Amino acid sequence: MTGSSIVVLTGGIGGAKLVVGLSHLLPADQLTAIVNTGDDFTHLGLRISPDMDTLLYTLAGLADPEKGWGRVNETWNFMAALRAVGGADWFALGDADLALHVERTHRLAAGETLSTVSGRFAERLGVRIRMTPMTDQPVTTRLSTDEGELDFQAYFVRRRCQPKVRAIDYIGAADAQVSPGAREALQAPGLAAILIAPSNPWLSIAPILALPGMRQAIRNAGVPVVVVNPLPGGRAVKGPTAKIMAELGLKRSAASIATFYDGLASAILLDDADAPLDRPHGFTNTIMHDLPDRIRVARAALELAAR
Amino acid sequence: MTGSSIVVLTGGIGGAKLVVGLSHLLPADQLTAIVNTGDDFTHLGLRISPDMDTLLYTLAGLADPEKGWGRVNETWNFMAALRAVGGADWFALGDADLALHVERTHRLAAGETLSTVSGRFAERLGVRIRMTPMTDQPVTTRLSTDEGELDFQAYFVRRRCQPKVRAIDYIGAADAQVSPGAREALQAPGLAAILIAPSNPWLSIAPILALPGMRQAIRNAGVPVVVVNPLPGGRAVKGPTAKIMAELGLKRSAASIATFYDGLASAILLDDADAPLDRPHGFTNTIMHDLPDRIRVARAALELAAR
Numbered sequence: 001m002t003g004s005s006i007v008v009l010t011g012g013i014g015g016a017k018l019v020v021g022l023s024h025l026l027p028a029d030q031l032t033a034i035v036n037t038g039d040d041f042t043h044l045g046l047r048i049s050p051d052m053d054t055l056l057y058t059l060a061g062l063a064d065p066e067k068g069w070g071r072v073n074e075t076w077n078f079m080a081a082l083r084a085v086g087g088a089d090w091f092a093l094g095d096a097d098l099a100l101h102v103e104r105t106h107r108l109a110a111g112e113t114l115s116t117v118s119g120r121f122a123e124r125l126g127v128r129i130r131m132t133p134m135t136d137q138p139v140t141t142r143l144s145t146d147e148g149e150l151d152f153q154a155y156f157v158r159r160r161c162q163p164k165v166r167a168i169d170y171i172g173a174a175d176a177q178v179s180p181g182a183r184e185a186l187q188a189p190g191l192a193a194i195l196i197a198p199s200n201p202w203l204s205i206a207p208i209l210a211l212p213g214m215r216q217a218i219r220n221a222g223v224p225v226v227v228v229n230p231l232p233g234g235r236a237v238k239g240p241t242a243k244i245m246a247e248l249g250l251k252r253s254a255a256s257i258a259t260f261y262d263g264l265a266s267a268i269l270l271d272d273a274d275a276p277l278d279r280p281h282g283f284t285n286t287i288m289h290d291l292p293d294r295i296r297v298a299r300a301a302l303e304l305a306a307r
Numbered sequence: 308m309t310g311s312s313i314v315v316l317t318g319g320i321g322g323a324k325l326v327v328g329l330s331h332l333l334p335a336d337q338l339t340a341i342v343n344t345g346d347d348f349t350h351l352g353l354r355i356s357p358d359m360d361t362l363l364y365t366l367a368g369l370a371d372p373e374k375g376w377g378r379v380n381e382t383w384n385f386m387a388a389l390r391a392v393g394g395a396d397w398f399a400l401g402d403a404d405l406a407l408h409v410e411r412t413h414r415l416a417a418g419e420t421l422s423t424v425s426g427r428f429a430e431r432l433g434v435r436i437r438m439t440p441m442t443d444q445p446v447t448t449r450l451s452t453d454e455g456e457l458d459f460q461a462y463f464v465r466r467r468c469q470p471k472v473r474a475i476d477y478i479g480a481a482d483a484q485v486s487p488g489a490r491e492a493l494q495a496p497g498l499a500a501i502l503i504a505p506s507n508p509w510l511s512i513a514p515i516l517a518l519p520g521m522r523q524a525i526r527n528a529g530v531p532v533v534v535v536n537p538l539p540g541g542r543a544v545k546g547p548t549a550k551i552m553a554e555l556g557l558k559r560s561a562a563s564i565a566t567f568y569d570g571l572a573s574a575i576l577l578d579d580a581d582a583p584l585d586r587p588h589g590f591t592n593t594i595m596h597d598l599p600d601r602i603r604v605a606r607a608a609l610e611l612a613a614r
Contacts, residue, residue, distance in 0.1 A: 045412055046409065077382050077384075078406050081404070081406035085406060095382060096384045098405065099386075100388070102389070102409075103351065105352055124391060125391065
């Protein structure tokens with residue numbers, strides 16, 4: 001690698017682990033996370049950005065280490081009171097978590113961009129790496145299922161990933177623009193590599209890649225692009241990746257992941273449980289239970305990029 | 308009294324005490340509270356109805372008995388998290404209280420009226436008397452002060468009633484309509500009396516009376532109209548009534564209160580500490596510390612109406 005800065009494309013939980021690992025290996029101003037916003041939705045009038053918030057909470061040390069989402073030491077009195085007056089309670093909103101949704105919605109309504117609002121949240125919570133939404137325009141990941149069309153959160157939370165997925169669309173992506181922060185990071189002269197976090201390719205990374213110019217910007221960067229296999233040994237660490245792959249008629253293997261990123265990724269970081277592939281790859285234990293795991297996987301991805 | 312139903316015009320804290328007293332003396336379907344919404348405002352994008360909520364919480368047994376506003380056993384994690392990301396924290400929003408603001412804002416945005424939303428909240432929380440906002444249109448009580456124009460909450464909460472009040476306007480009142488519930492209650496054939504709670508006349512009752520047709524509807528009812536003196540012995544129980552009267556050049560006495568209601572009220576329930584007036588009146592200890600106090604004052608008001 002000739003440059004020194006790193007861009008990572010990421011969704012929520014799994015990706016956030018890699019970003020935390022990277023944040024321990026790189027100066028904060030050399031790391032930019034471009035975050036999926038296809039899961040964003042409006043609930044009870046509040047604009048919610050689940051992947052942005054998961055990354056924010058994880059980097060700020062505020063994430064709930066047990067649940068994998070939401071905040072540590074969260075309380076749920078809002079939900080109890082909402083239920084008491086007959087409000088929709090299928091999406092759990094913690095009392096502290098709610099502050100970000102209310103403030104974000106308020107500031108977006110006042111004309112600020114999601115980038116600006118998110119940047120302020122990160123700054124106030126002491127997050128020093130750059131984290132930018134993939135776009136400032138609304139994009140909605142919508143699944144065609146055997147129960148009809150479902151937005152991501154309806155599928156993921158309300159229906160607990162039970163419906164069979166037939167196709168996935170990224171509504172609004174064609175009319176959205178890559179966010180200024182993402183564009184700037186991908187065009188930075190000092191860029192050394194682009195990493196793709198072990199997030200769900202179809203649900204978390206594809207919305208990013210669906211933005212006009214995003215694939216081209218990644219190619220134009222002219223740097224190694226390394227994917228961390230989100231399906232170690234053919235099994236999803238968390239979430240519906242494996243289930244969705246089966247429903248989409250794909251073999252559940254690292255090879256399918258590599259095929260998904262054909263023409264974009266220059267190498268794939270495989271799990272020790274994976275079979276070797278006939279394309280550039282590296283191996284590590286990609287399961288990230290604790291911080292040393294996260295740093296190890298981040299280092300392995302950086303080393304693969306540098307090879 | 309020939310009829311059997313009672314209407315009470317009320318603001319928040321002081322008025323709610325009288326309404327609770329009345330609710331112990333009358334069948335629930337015979338009592339309608341017409342509630343001031345001039346203090347309603349939009350904060351952080353949320354539509355907040357302080358007097359409606361104070362009455363709701365008080366009647367539902369959810370009010371904080373110490374503070375006089377908000378909910379009992381409230382938690383404040385939303386506020387702490389909001390402060391951490393730089394949100395406006397001058398107006399305290401409890402975690403459970405917030406549920407009503409979010410749900411109300413959401414339902415109003417969906418096209419429901421404040422009457423409908425409030426009715427559902429009351430029903431869900433087990434409040435059986437009828438409580439209706441004075442209007443479903445936005446009315447804003449605005450104070451001209453030595454610090455400029457201030458909406459009620461900015462004056463009351465942010466500036467803690469410190470600015471000197473020169474005039475008070477009820478923005479939007481001239482274009483607002485008396486709510487269906489208020490109109491129906493005032494026109495009910497069985498109406499026996501209209502009470503005016505010991506709320507601040509200028510801040511809590513005047514917005515109600517400023518609605519087109521409201522004064523006429525009260526007169527047309529042809530029933531006794533009894534005011535409970537909100538300034539026992541010339542001193543406000545709570546809030547800025549006495550201060551505002553001084554700033555408006557009014558003598559702080561029950562006589563000034565009676566003058567304010569000239570042409571509308573047929574009698575005034577005075578405090579034992581007040582001097583007699585040369586108009587119909589009754590006496591009781593109008594300070595309402597506990598439930599027996601509230602029932603006693605409510606009974607005295609009903610008896611004065613029946614004389």
